[in-house]
Amino acid sequence: MSRTNETAAALIQLFNSSEHQIKRISDRTYKAIEKLEEQKQKIWNRYNAANRVAETAKIKALERLHKKKETLNAQEMKECAPFDANRTKVQRIIALLKSAVPVGEIADADVTSYDPERRYCQWVGGYLYKSDFLKLRLLIAENDRPKNKFSLVAYGRYAFTRDELIRFNEYYSYGGPNLKDDGFAVRFTIAHVPTVKEATSLAAKEWPTLTRLISTVEQLEKEYRDATSKYALSDFASIQEK
Secondary structure, eight states, rough: OOOOOOOOHHHHHHHHHHHHHHHHHHHHHHHHHHHHHHHHHHHHHHHHHHHHHHHHHHHHHHHHHHHHHHHHHHHHHHHHHHHHHHHHHHHHHHHTTTOOOSOOOOOGGEEEETTTTOEEEEEEOOOOOEEEEEEEEEEEEOOOOSOOOOOOOOEEEEEHHHHTOOOOOGGSSSOOEEEOOOOOOEEEEEEEEEHHHHHHHHHHHHHHHHHHHHHHHHHHHHHHHHHHOOOOOGHHHOOOOO
């Protein structure tokens, strides 16, 4: 069996020739792929352009529909306004007739500290305001603050507890000293001060929030007296059943 002996020079020539062919084939393939990529990019460009046009048209169409919807809602509100005012008027009368009059007293024991032996908690005199429809008292209680350790807190009960008349959260907050104080419609901290003496001094001042509440209740009292002079809650039984 014969065997061909290849010289190094022949092998080098074979290597160079093969490498040339590989490069030629690779270059040809690269150029072909490059053309395909160019075609693909053209397709993407056409698609993106068409898509932008379609997206713009979609947005404009949706905006037109949204404007029509807003117009319909505005027209509905305009047409319903006088009827809604009538309905609200009747609902307000019913809410007034449901008011619990007179409101309960505020006893000293209604608010206490969880740690009465170590924490200051005292009412400031008697009532700040008292009627069958509203009762208000002020209390000074020790809090957990490092400096302004004493809080002046307003507590109260009023007859008009339905949201149609007075919103509950308007005069009630959960901040301030931690006290046993269930059953109040009014509970909010007026100020935090360093001493009981300063808190007592502040209690003698007028506070806009309390002034507004008193004015609101006095107006509602007039409406209540007018409503109860004309109607009974039973007069509106058919509405309340709905």
